Amino acid sequence: METKTAIVQIKNLFKSYKRGNQIIPVLQDITLDIADNEFMALMGPSGSGKSTLLNLIAGIDKVDSGSVSIEGIDITSLSETGLAKWRSSHIGFIFQFYNLIPVLTAFENAELPLLLTGLSRKERKEHVEMALQIVNLSDRMKHYPSQLSGGQQQRVAIARAFVTDPAILVADEPTGDLDRASAKEILDLMERLVHELGKTIIMVTHDPRAAEKAHIIRHLDKGILNANTQTSL
């Protein structure tokens, strides 16, 4: 197995939530490296802290202690605004429930992250059309989310996630709400993003079929990352 540089480096990460005056530990001493251009699946029972870990990698939640370095940047040291700016160019998100803005068309949804860049209208149009072509939805650009199937909506969401060309995509149960055929389409698409566009994908999933697609599967149980690393390539 060739050694790749780690794009994500997590060291001694702790995270807990407060509920009232009770402190609930969620993640305990997580240390994890994820190589560049990796497709990693994160599995584990419900409530084990998968989403929390994903959110911390993506910079939308704060660690209690430990460090999260992405492409050499320790994102735990960034300010709120610094993080927002960082997210807009370094991370793409894919959610279980697609989370498109219902009043915007497929095109406009995919364009949304580009509004924060300095791109001209014309350049944005080119990027969005390209992204929608990759997810095979060129003929649905003017459709609203309610006019699309679940699988199609998730493909729009994926286009939105990589339209800014981030190195890393995080996906929280991306096939959790889809039928088997649509799920396969989404997984194939994610695989292509890794192989053809060189993305690194970290995917939380319950679905063994989804995990099969990944190069690496890590298990999280009660906030502790299992040591054994399964490689399924």
Added chain:
Amino acid sequence: MQILKLLFKNSFRHKLRTSLTVFGITIAILAFGLLRTVVSAWYAGVESSSASRLVTRNSISIIFFLPLSYKEKIRQIPGVKDVSYATWFGGVYISEKNFIPNFAVDVKTVFDLWPEFVLSEDQKNAFIRDRKSCVAGRKIAQKYGWKIGDTITLKGTIFPGNWDFVLRGIYKGKYKSSDETQLFFHWDYLNESLKKTATNRADHVGWFTVNVTNPDLASDVAAAIDKTFKNSLAETITETEKAFQMGFVSMTEAIVIAVRIVSFVVIVIIMAVMANTMAMTARERIGEYAIMKTLGFGGWHIAGLIFGESLIISFIGCALGIAATYPAANAFGDAMSTYFPIFNVQRETIYMDIAATFIVGIVAAVFPAWRAVKVSIADGLRRIG
């Protein structure tokens, strides 16, 4: 630009809710506008009255008269430019409900003292020549379809009998605030009749109107006039026309204050309605705002969306409300012309509409925006699904 598009699309997402809120604001702005107009109409007499004109009346009460002989004595007081006089006639046109302010006046001086009533030279001369003639304001002539040469019959209430006057002139108001609903006729004509029927009232007038050479000295002149008639048979009270008019208005001041308060209460109520709409809207979209934050949109973007939406809805309602205010005020003014000779929507009222709308839009969005900005992304995302 795309963000603006999202703003507009968001505003009309819940068509029924937005429509009802817009409708509420429209009604509130309309009500506010009409109430403010009622208040300004109430003060129209005061507004249009002059600070350089004094009114001299009997110190006991306005219903007691003053001898005409006072005129020359007043004229000789330093600082007095012109003196005119009038008597409230109180005649009724056809029926009691047709209220027309009508006065017996000194025809030679009346238009000198009230330059805001504009009458052509021809009509003025015709009026002065014809002892049994009258002049009426444009609005009232229009209302009753009077034309020059028509005979107008007033039924006397204070001075019994039917009084016929030939309309010789129709005056126009110089300003928007000038009263165009009055009717003037010859005091001489009234006096001749009184000489035959009520001799004790003859050669007496209701009040004198005095024009001063310098408005700054108006109070000195007023004091001098009252001093002149001190200890005489009929003592006088002299005050500026404004104060004189204000005296009438202040009797009803409590009502005006009530109307004013209600007009602001209307705005406060609509503010609560709008705040409720925005709170509902923002609560529903907490997840969406979290998604946008995830994509890198900052607190200012989210707050901008919420404030923008609130302002869009408020100002659509405001625009409709203002558009409705003019026809509504016209209709109201026509129906109420008896009580409000001047019923114009003031420009200040429109400015206040706009200011109130702005405040409503901002206040309604403050709390929802603050919450949407403050909620953490992780919490916001958990509300989805």
